[in-house]
Amino acid sequence: MARKMLVDGGDGMEVEFDYDLFTIGAGSGGVRASRMSAGHGAKVAICELPFHPISSEKLGGCGGTCVIRGCVPKKILVYGSSFHGEFEDSKNFGWDMPGEITFDWKRLIENKTKEITRLNGVYKRILANAGVTLFEGAGKIIDPHTVEVHLTTGEIKRFTTKHILIATGSSAVLLDIPGFDDEMRGVVAKNLEGRGVNLHPSTNIIKIEKIEGGLKVYSDRGEEIETDVVLMAVGRKPNTTGLNLNAVGVELHKDGAIKVDEYSQTNIPSIWAVGDVTNRINLTPVALMEGTCLAKTLFGGEKIKPDYENVPCAVFSIPPLSVVGLSEQEAVSQTENDILVFTSSFTPMKNTISGRQEKTVMKLIVDAKTDKVLGAAMCGPDAPEIMQGIAVALKCNATKAQLDSTVGIHPSAAEEFVTMRTATRRVTPDGQVIKV
Numbered sequence: 018m019a020r021k022m023l024v025d026g027g028d029g030m031e032v033e034f035d036y037d038l039f040t041i042g043a044g045s046g047g048v049r050a051s052r053m054s055a056g057h058g059a060k061v062a063i064c065e066l067p068f069h070p071i072s073s074e075k076l077g078g079c080g081g082t083c084v085i086r087g088c089v090p091k092k093i094l095v096y097g098s099s100f101h102g103e104f105e106d107s108k109n110f111g112w113d114m115p116g117e118i119t120f121d122w123k124r125l126i127e128n129k130t131k132e133i134t135r136l137n138g139v140y141k142r143i144l145a146n147a148g149v150t151l152f153e154g155a156g157k158i159i160d161p162h163t164v165e166v167h168l169t170t171g172e173i174k175r176f177t178t179k180h181i182l183i184a185t186g187s188s189a190v191l192l193d194i195p196g197f198d199d200e201m202r203g204v205v206a207k208n209l210e211g212r213g214v215n216l217h218p219s220t221n222i223i224k225i226e227k228i229e230g231g232l233k234v235y236s237d238r239g240e241e242i243e244t245d246v247v248l249m250a251v252g253r254k255p256n257t258t259g260l261n262l263n264a265v266g267v268e269l270h271k272d273g274a275i276k277v278d279e280y281s282q283t284n285i286p287s288i289w290a291v292g293d294v295t296n297r298i299n300l301t302p303v304a305l306m307e308g309t310c311l312a313k314t315l316f317g318g319e320k321i322k323p324d325y326e327n328v329p330c331a332v333f334s335i336p337p338l339s340v341v342g343l344s345e346q347e348a349v350s351q352t353e354n355d356i357l358v359f360t361s362s363f364t365p366m367k368n369t370i371s372g373r374q375e376k377t378v379m380k381l382i383v384d385a386k387t388d389k390v391l392g393a394a395m396c397g398p399d400a401p402e403i404m405q406g407i408a409v410a411l412k413c414n415a416t417k418a419q420l421d422s423t424v425g426i427h428p429s430a431a432e433e434f435v436t437m438r439t440a441t442r443r444v445t446p447d448g449q450v451i452k453v
């Protein structure tokens with residue numbers, strides 16, 4: 018299936034490229050675009066930094082062949098922190114029971130790394146089976162049709178290509194706080210009792226000091242907080258340094274993200290970008306969607322743009338929360354009509370017996386005139402699992418009447434989404450709240 022492209026070089030001569038598509042970065046977006054392009058018959062190569070399970074973690078989930086970033090490791094850790102299943106299952110998450118219950122952090126991390134390594138292998142095989150050539154090394158753009166790869170072997174190779182895809186993702190932002198250094202990443206939860214987390218809203222950390230047995234954090238409100246570790250989680254920045262974009266003339270936004278049009282094309286026609294490096298919606302399924310659309314546009318004979326409407330997302334906290342569509346505030350500012358807000362708050366069934374004082378909350382936002390469901394939100398057990406189904410309904414332009422006519426599954430938390438009959442409030446486009 019591999020073939021060489023013959024294209025017009027601009028001076029009437031035909032130019033032969035090594036590849037149809039060369040992708041820099043084998044993460045969610047890069048792998049999807051590459052293997053689908055190969056599926057459409059293109060000759061494709063991809064380069065990726067060498068996999069190192071530990072550095073991959075240190076970099077906040079980024080950095081390493083092939084494709085598993087923050088999403089999966091994070092969820093495995095969430096399972097580890099909240100696991101209440103069978104004894105044999107719990108063991109692999111670091112728990113030892115019955116008898117005295119003990120927790121082995123090292124075992125959890127080793128098993129997590131084993132799983133990430135396994136998944137990376139799976140994705141490497143997927144690429145190989147699709148006929149995509151994988152180079153282990155850092156990619157750099159030399160000109161609109163040439164990529165240079167600094168291979169892990171020490172060799173430097175150049176490849177010509179009709180199209181270049183930048184899919185290099187993002188890295189964690191580190192604030193310049195005196196006293197912060199790399200040793201403090203990683204998480205130790207020594208002092209966490211139950212699920213108690215103390216919030217310090219509108220507070221900036223101005224200094225971190227090493228003390229015996231831990232760290233002391235100084236805030237701009239005059240607080241001094243002793244802690245085991247400091248986890249910097251203040252956002253991410255696109256990975257564009259080292260790609261030579263300036264010299265090639267690829268335009269960036271002020272935040273460093275690559276400027277692309279709605280088809281993911283940069284200002285240089287042969288250079289494209291998908292995923293976090295473009296800082297549109299930074300989620301794995303969105304990077305996958307962008308990669309799919311790109312492959313279809315370039316090689317599938319179908320010019321197609323990603324659809325960013327009603328992208329669901331979740332925070333895998335305990336309990337988790339998940340949303341799709343417009344929030345109440347967004348609906349007020351974006352809708353011409355009044356909106357109806359339906360809310361529900363209840364004790365999840367298992368908490369009634371366990372006694373845990375956590376409520377599940379749900380919200381539906383409905384256009385009062387058209388009856389269209391504009392948004393949904395939930396915080397409570399299984400929220401992401403439930404919200405995926407609600408997202409399908411929103412994608413199909415569901416109305417509140419259609420939700421109401423849907424038969425629930427009983428007893429479940431999800432059934433509440435189809436049984437919220439009475440609106441809690443009506444809000445006018447100018448933000449006036451009317452009790453109903």
Ligand SMILES: Cc1cc2nc3c(=O)[nH]c(=O)nc-3n(C[C@H](O)[C@H](O)[C@H](O)COP(=O)(O)OP(=O)(O)OC[C@H]3O[C@@H](n4cnc5c(N)ncnc54)[C@H](O)[C@@H]3O)c2cc1C
Nearest residue numbers: 042044045046080081087088156185186292293299300301
């Ligand atoms: C901790 C964490 C948790 C997350 N959880 C979720 C979640 O639960 N659900 C969700 O949808 N999203 C989640 N995300 C976001 C998700 O990981 C990203 O949106 C997604 O991975 C973006 O895909 P991408 O292809 O743009 O980048 P990535 O998947 O990051 O891939 C980019 C790749 O490019 C490589 N690279 C960089 N520079 C070069 C170079 N010069 N040469 C070669 N290769 C290079 C990197 O090593 C990396 O492998 C999470 C992110 C983090 C950090």
Ligand SMILES: NC(=O)c1ccc[n+]([C@@H]2O[C@H](COP(=O)([O-])OP(=O)(O)OC[C@H]3O[C@@H](n4cnc5c(N)ncnc54)[C@H](O)[C@@H]3O)[C@@H](O)[C@H]2O)c1
Nearest residue numbers: 087192220221222250251252253298299300330331332333
């Ligand atoms: N479950 C998921 O889908 C999931 C999980 C993790 C990350 N992600 C994706 O990865 C991207 C990056 O996530 P992230 O968590 O690294 O960043 P983020 O941008 O989502 O969150 C960073 C937070 O830090 C706050 N912040 C910034 N500076 C601060 C300061 N000096 N002091 C206190 N707070 C400060 C910001 O207000 C923001 O709320 C997100 O865009 C998200 O889409 C998704």
